Amino acid sequence: xxxxxxxxxxxxxxxxxxxxxxxxxxxxxxxxxxxxxxxxxxxxxxxxxxxxxxxxxxxxxxxxxxxxxxxxxxxxxxxxxxxxxxxxxxxxxxxxxxxxxxxxxxxxxxxxx
Amino acid sequence: xxxxxxxxxxxxxxxxxxxxxxxxxxxxxxxxxxxxxxxxxxxxxxxxxxxxxxxxxxxxxxxxxxxxxxxxxxxxxxxxxxxxxxxxxxxxxxxxxxxxxxxxxxxxxxxxxxxxxxxxxxxxxxxxxxxxxxxxxxxxxxxxxxxxxxxxxxxxxxxxxxxxxxxxxxxxxxxxxxxxxxxxxxxxxxxxxxxxxxxxxxxxxxxxxxxxxxxxxxxxxxxxxxxxxxxxxxxxxxxxxxxxxxxxxxxxxxxxxxxxxxxxxxxxxxxxxxxxxxxxxxxxxxxxxxxxxxxxxxxxxxxxxxxxxxxxxxxxxxxxxxxxxxxxxxxxxxxxxxxxxxxxxxxxxxxxxxxxxxxx
Numbered sequence: 001x002x003x004x005x006x007x008x009x010x011x012x013x014x015x016x017x018x019x020x021x022x023x024x025x026x027x028x029x030x031x032x033x034x035x036x037x038x039x040x041x042x043x044x045x046x047x048x049x050x051x052x053x054x055x056x057x058x059x060x061x062x063x064x065x066x067x068x069x070x071x072x073x074x075x076x077x078x079x080x081x082x083x084x085x086x087x088x089x090x091x092x093x094x095x096x097x098x099x100x101x102x103x104x105x106x107x108x109x110x111x112x113x
Numbered sequence: 114x115x116x117x118x119x120x121x122x123x124x125x126x127x128x129x130x131x132x133x134x135x136x137x138x139x140x141x142x143x144x145x146x147x148x149x150x151x152x153x154x155x156x157x158x159x160x161x162x163x164x165x166x167x168x169x170x171x172x173x174x175x176x177x178x179x180x181x182x183x184x185x186x187x188x189x190x191x192x193x194x195x196x197x198x199x200x201x202x203x204x205x206x207x208x209x210x211x212x213x214x215x216x217x218x219x220x221x222x223x224x225x226x227x228x229x230x231x232x233x234x235x236x237x238x239x240x241x242x243x244x245x246x247x248x249x250x251x252x253x254x255x256x257x258x259x260x261x262x263x264x265x266x267x268x269x270x271x272x273x274x275x276x277x278x279x280x281x282x283x284x285x286x287x288x289x290x291x292x293x294x295x296x297x298x299x300x301x302x303x304x305x306x307x308x309x310x311x312x313x314x315x316x317x318x319x320x321x322x323x324x325x326x327x328x329x330x331x332x333x334x335x336x337x338x339x340x341x342x343x344x345x346x347x348x349x350x351x352x353x354x355x356x357x358x359x360x361x362x363x364x365x366x367x368x369x370x371x372x373x374x375x376x377x378x379x380x381x382x383x384x385x386x387x388x389x390x391x392x393x394x395x396x397x398x399x400x401x402x403x404x405x406x407x408x409x410x411x412x413x414x415x416x417x418x419x420x421x422x423x424x425x426x427x428x429x430x431x432x433x434x435x436x437x438x439x440x441x442x443x444x445x446x447x448x449x450x451x452x453x454x455x456x457x458x459x460x461x462x463x464x465x466x467x468x469x470x471x472x473x
Contacts, residue, residue, distance in 0.1 A: 025142065026149035040146045041170045044139065045177030064152065065397050065417055066360075066379050068145055 010038060011046055012084045015055060018073040019081070022059075025069070047071060055080050116147045116380050117361040119161045120342040124303055124322030126171035136212070136302040137321045139174050140341045144360050148379065148399070157380070157400075197240060199226040201293035204242075205314070208298045210249040214285045215323075216299055218308035218316075221288040226295060229286040248285075289313060294333055306338070324362070336371075344381070363401070382421070390414075402465070410434070414458045422465040427458070431471040434458050438467045 017023060017031040025043060032038055050056045055077035060067045114122075120140055127136050143164065150160035164170065199207075204226060209216060214231070221227055228248065230238050239249045289295060291312035299306055299318040306318055307326045315334035318325065324343040330336070332352035338345060344362040347369065356375040357364055363381040366388065374390035376383050377397040385396060385405040394414040396403050398421045405416065406426040410433050416423050422443070427434060431449030438445050438460040448470045451458070460467050 024149065025146055026153070039165050040143065041165065041173035044142055044174065048177065064419060065377075065399050066145075066148060067141075068149075069141070 007046070008084075010036065010042065011050060011055075012081055013038075014043070014046055014050065015073055015077045015081050018056060018071055018077070022070045022072040024071065028071070050077065114161050115157045116144070116161060117342055119147070119164075119167065120144060120361050121322055122167055123171065124342060126167070127174060127302075134300070135178070137319065137341055140321050141360070143170070144341065144379070151400070193232040194229050195232040195238070196230075197228045199228070199246060201226050201290055201295050204244060204246045204295065206245045206296040206298075207287060208245065208247045208300075209285065209287070210247070210300045211285065211304055212250070212302045213304050214250070214283055214301070215305045215307070216301060217284055217286045218297065218306075218311050218313075219286060219288050220310045221290040224290045224292055226290060227286075227288040229288070231283045231285070291331075296334070305343070325357075345378075410456045412456050414456070416459070417461045418465050419463045420465055421462070423460055423462055423467045425458070425460065425467075425469045427469065427471050429472060434471070436460070436469055438469060440465060440467050443467060 013032050013036055014028055017028045023031070025040065025047070029038055029040065029043060047056070047058075051058055053076075054074060056071050056073050058069055058071055060069050062068075120143065123143060124136060124140055127139060146164060147157065147160045150163055151157055155163065201224070207226070207228075228240070230248070237251055239247070239251060241247050241249075287297065289297070289311045294312050294314040296314040297316050299316075299320075301323055302321040303323055304320070305323040305325070306320060308316070308328070308330050310329045312331045313333070313336075315332055316336045316338065318338040320340040320343055322342045323340060325338050325340055325345040325347070327338070327347040327350060329349045330347075330351070332350075334352070335354040335356070336350065336352040337354075337356040339356075339358045340362055341359070342361045343359060345357045345359050345364045347357060347365070348367040350366075350368075351370045353372045355369060355371045355373070357366060358375070358377040359381055360378070361380045362378065363384070364376050364378045365384045366376055367386040369385070369388040369390070371390055372392045374385070374388060374393070375395045376385050377395070378401050379399045380401055381398070382401040383396050383398050383403045383405075387406055387408045388394070389408045390411045391409070392412060394405070394407070394411045396405055396416045398418045400420045401418070402421040402423070403416055403418055404424045407414075407428055410427065410429055414425075416425060431451040432454050434451040434454040434456045436447055436451040436458040438447060438458075440462040442464045443462050443466040445467045446469070451469070451471065458469070460469070
């Protein structure tokens, strides 16, 4: 997958994982992993970008005798998901078009799904 | 690889890359990632392995920094020393920001505050402010330094030759007068912090992987030091409030006199010997052990670990204390009937053993 596209999708996935309520790094990775693979080294810069763009807020709270950082989505973060879904409708339409014409693309080759 | 080794290697890999706050944030992030996996049932080694290749992690962090405008590569400073003097009646607070230098707090030979710092062709120390003096190291803008001079009215400029060479133990010294104590705050990544025979108004220090060594020190106010993966050692400290913590390093304290004492480590051990907290003691660890011996009875003591063991030695007869000790799966041993005394002691462990002795 194109790196830019993947990054955009991952950012929205992280925000989606926070929609039900605040969460922390490892829990976010566990929630997302059935859908798209992500490691801490990918998550860290994403959380940083989302924080500096105001899509989420961070608070440290004590948990089992240590400090744990919790991330919470902001209204700006929710708007980000909504606009992603709207934009994605365009992508889906384009996808349907590409797919409907795939027999002409493959020219007798195999289409991998 | 265990957590401490991993975090230390991570720090080493990042130390020349960004400001100490950012390194601390990254270390804290991975510290938490490991703790959360351990809590989920993995061993420390499994948790570290699950994070993936360390070099890749370091590369990822560096890539993220490079996407940001303010990231800056760093090099070690070099040889000679510069010096600045301050009047403690005017300058009452010193804030040091650095990444890799060792920082030493030492007694001043006179009534002034003296700062000694490395002079280098590559480095610049921005020393600003009057009552609050901020000491911040930054890389010089390139070209680094130029000589400007006039000959017969013609202006010339020449680049200053750079004699900078790497010095392993480059350090910054702040010499402090005991008669006029000032407040000090230290912020560094891989540098160590030492303090010896000094008297301060207060000390607040945050380190990422550096070790801390404090001896024969007195503070009029709060003395608070934390290191993410370094060890914290302290002996003969006096202050109304003392808080010494490490995430994965050991915390070892001896002969501490204070009102409120907090000593914590997550995966390291906490050793407190012959302490006299007059009001309150809090000792905490997660997988490390806690050993505490008190010189005087403390009215409110609280000790807590998850999987580590707790050993507590209290002075005087057991009738002075009311001890509540609980371990879910570990053994609890209390060396006497301590149920109704005025000094409250609360001890909690999840799987560790608890041992309390009296009259030591």
